[in-house]
Amino acid sequence: KAGVTQTPRYLIKTRGQQVTLSCSPISGHRSVSWYQQTPGQGLQFLFEYFSETQRNKGNFPGRFSGRQFSNSRSEMNVSTLELGDSALYLCASSSSSHVTGELFFGEGSRLTVL
């Protein structure tokens, strides 16, 4: 059974640009959640999607957005990039809810903003 796949693994952008990251969950999983990890703030919850609907959202500005497709694949977008957006972005899938279900994490997408 294939795990959670995130693409791209590494990318470099400049301030003001936008970026789209992709997450393909484990087959059959309907919940995809996204997280940001930085050395200063640690892990922080971005949002969760379930069956194409955003169910929960963390405390991030509107520049951070996401969506989920009918095949459960999810994308997150960050517009007008800032230096502080440099981070490891992780997604996790779950068969039910990210609250009570076991989470399976991808390897992450490491974003560097110059």
Added chain:
Amino acid sequence: KNEVEQSPQNLTAQEGEFITINCSYSVGISALHWLQQHPGGGIVSLFMLSSGKKKHGRLIATINIQEKHSSLHITASHPRDSAVYICAVMYGNQFYFGTGTSLTVIP
């Protein structure tokens, strides 16, 4: 204010030692997760707890809801256990993470 506090921040142990990592939280939670992160970034979910105790191999996790405290124990520690261990709590529909405990097990 951090809703989740972990201790210790760093821990070095000799192979074979019994290890305990603690997590305290300040809010009423619906569940608590213990996560393991190896160098390079990949995260593995070890346990999800809402009450009591769970055991998987050499790992044991306990939670005391009244005291708002959880512990992760590693018996007979091994160098491959070297990683960062992160506690995460579910409050409402939000995830709050501890800052992690960096464990190094020396052969």
